[in-house]
Amino acid sequence: MKIQFCGATTGVTGSCHLLQTDKYKVLLDCGQFQGGKSQDALNYEDFPFEPSEINCLVLSHAHIDHCGRIPLLVKRGFHGPVYCTKATADLLPIMLRDSAYIHEKEAEWANKKGQRKGEKPVEPLYTVDDAERALALITPIQYDQKIDINDEIRICYDEAGHILGSAITELWVRESDGETKIVFSGDIGVMDRPILRDPTFIESADYIIMESTYGDRLHPQNAMSIQQLVDVVLRTVRRGGTVVIPAFAVGRTQEMIYEFNKLYDEHPEEYQELKDIMVYVDSPMASRATEVFKENASVFDEKTQEYLVRGDHPLEFRNLIFTQSTEESQRLNEDDHPKVIISASGMCEAGRIKHHLKHHLWNPKSTIVFVGYQAEGTLGRHLIEGAESVNLFGEEVMVKAEIVNLEGFSGHADMNGLLDWAEAFKTDPTFFLVHGEEQSKKNLAKLLRDRGATVIVIEENSEFELKPGEKLSSSETTVGGDSLAFDYGLSKDELHMLRNKISEIESEIGDVLSSAELATGKKISQDKLVRINNIIQDLDSSIKELRSVLVQE
Numbered sequence: 444m445k446i447q448f449c450g451a452t453t454g455v456t457g458s459c460h461l462l463q464t465d466k467y468k469v470l471l472d473c474g475q476f477q478g479g480k481s482q483d484a485l486n487y488e489d490f491p492f493e494p495s496e497i498n499c500l501v502l503s504h505a506h507i508d509h510c511g512r513i514p515l516l517v518k519r520g521f522h523g524p525v526y527c528t529k530a531t532a533d534l535l536p537i538m539l540r541d542s543a544y545i546h547e548k549e550a551e552w553a554n555k556k557g558q559r560k561g562e563k564p565v566e567p568l569y570t571v572d573d574a575e576r577a578l579a580l581i582t583p584i585q586y587d588q589k590i591d592i593n594d595e596i597r598i599c600y601d602e603a604g605h606i607l608g609s610a611i612t613e614l615w616v617r618e619s620d621g622e623t624k625i626v627f628s629g630d631i632g633v634m635d636r637p638i639l640r641d642p643t644f645i646e647s648a649d650y651i652i653m654e655s656t657y658g659d660r661l662h663p664q665n666a667m668s669i670q671q672l673v674d675v676v677l678r679t680v681r682r683g684g685t686v687v688i689p690a691f692a693v694g695r696t697q698e699m700i701y702e703f704n705k706l707y708d709e710h711p712e713e714y715q716e717l718k719d720i721m722v723y724v725d726s727p728m729a730s731r732a733t734e735v736f737k738e739n740a741s742v743f744d745e746k747t748q749e750y751l752v753r754g755d756h757p758l759e760f761r762n763l764i765f766t767q768s769t770e771e772s773q774r775l776n777e778d779d780h781p782k783v784i785i786s787a788s789g790m791c792e793a794g795r796i797k798h799h800l801k802h803h804l805w806n807p808k809s810t811i812v813f814v815g816y817q818a819e820g821t822l823g824r825h826l827i828e829g830a831e832s833v834n835l836f837g838e839e840v841m842v843k844a845e846i847v848n849l850e851g852f853s854g855h856a857d858m859n860g861l862l863d864w865a866e867a868f869k870t871d872p873t874f875f876l877v878h879g880e881e882q883s884k885k886n887l888a889k890l891l892r893d894r895g896a897t898v899i900v901i902e903e904n905s906e907f908e909l910k911p912g913e914k915l916s917s918s919e920t921t922v923g924g925d926s927l928a929f930d931y932g933l934s935k936d937e938l939h940m941l942r943n944k945i946s947e948i949e950s951e952i953g954d955v956l957s958s959a960e961l962a963t964g965k966k967i968s969q970d971k972l973v974r975i976n977n978i979i980q981d982l983d984s985s986i987k988e989l990r991s992v993l994v995q996e
């Protein structure tokens with residue numbers, strides 16, 4: 444069996460790995476690359492496999508960096524089943540239609556601009572129609588059920604505790620020379636989080652494909668962040684301000700609703716102060732996602748189930764209002780009665796949140812509370828880093844509101860969480876580390892090796908042959924990847940040309956040096972000097988060529 448790492452190899456997005464036996468090709472995830480122009484360009488490249496040859500896709504969860512290229516895969520010829528949990532199947536229509544809509548809008552916008560410059564029209568990465576065709580392939584399966592997806596491969600989904608429907612996948616691959624067990628972690632969640640069950644600890648595997656997002660960081664305690672959230676709401680309301688919470692529509696928003704439900708239900712003293720304070724969820728996508736949460740209560744954790752048994756839905760309370768229309772959304776900023784507004788997008792890059800920021804950032808009475816990761820370069824990141832003013836809709840807005848960053852609400856296990864999960868394995872497996880920045884992967888690798896584990900850090904798109912009963916060595920590095928293409932967005936042909944040039948030059952240098960004259964200090968003939976000179980010229984022009992390609996990017 445072969446395993447090919449095709450995404451989330453140099454960073455945390457674009458999750459995509461291919462398992463290949465003599466008979467079958469199974470894809471694990473098909474995520475979108477995210478994070479600026481260079482990452483976005485990777486989405487348009489060819490897949491390092493033929494989409495029509497993939498027999499099926501096994502999806503870990505509904506985040507776009509894990510599922511966002513499925514419609515593209517379908518557009519390029521894939522037509523097999525897409526396996527996922529039932530809750531993921533319910534979230535995918537929201538995620539993929541929204542993503543397709545954004546791609547269509549972006550292309551439309553680029554074409555309007557390009558037309559004026561006389562440029563050729565660009566195609567969206569995929570359309571809403573492509574997304575619909577992908578959605579038709581979804582094949583939901585239950586957690587904890589062993590399912591034969593063909594005559595060689597059996598899978599089982601276990602709770603990952605990361606977002607609703609998220610799964611850790613166990614795969615048993617039976618080939619003529621024996622059986623191999625692979626565990627794909629997907630994204631691993633945090634213990635004791637609201638609503639979701641804890642991530643599953645698994646004891647046996649031969650190989651583990653493991654995420655390492657926070658391989659070098661620890662999170663503050665979640666309980667501390669909840670207390671801070673309560674404090675910040677009270678002090679904002681007392682001074683007559685509004686609390687604005689940018690939150691991801693799927694996951695974090697529901698977690699916020701859960702915490703506010705608790706605050707309103709279980710704290711009668713505070714409630715006296717808050718009984719006229721309404722909590723608005725102002726994001727159509729978040730409203731739809733909340734409905735999906737309610738329909739999937741069977742996968743909630745025990746504590747949340749207890750709420751339901753008592754007849755108190757944890758995602759409903761008297762002061763909670765979901766706004767739908769644009770008019771309703773605009774009306775929120777017409778009166779200045781204190782309130783809580785939860786809106787998307789979580790990093791303030793798009794969506795209704797930008798309007799709320801425009802209305803509240805200048806107001807020293809109001810507070811902006813961040814409850815999720817803010818990527819470099821985003822408006823959210825600028826705000827938590829203390830920007831004095833920001834540009835919104837072409838207008839300079841002073842930042843006078845209180846800015847609070849609560850870090851305890853992560854959906855990803857931190858360094859200790861990852862180590863605990865990895866240490867549960869009792870079978871001395873080999874770890875392939877993916878889905879992390881370089882430092883994070885290296886740190887986790889070191890910690891695991893210190894504990895005696897065999898670890899391979901995946902640093903570029905690469906491939907490994909796995910043989911039952913044979914172990915890969917820990918020091919083995921990745922081979923034959925396209926890291927240049929990934930770092931610089933070179934096309935396959937450009938990369939191929941560059942490689943050929945470099946190997947030509949290398950062999951010439953080898954010829955010259957292996958004649959040993961240089962090493963022995965003998966006089967170099969005129970003929971050889973000319974050859975060396977030519978090699979240097981070649982090298983120089985190759986570098987220039989490479990530069991010009993990079994400048995075009």
Ligand SMILES: [Zn+2]
Pocket residue numbers: 504506509605630
């Ligand atoms: Zn995720």
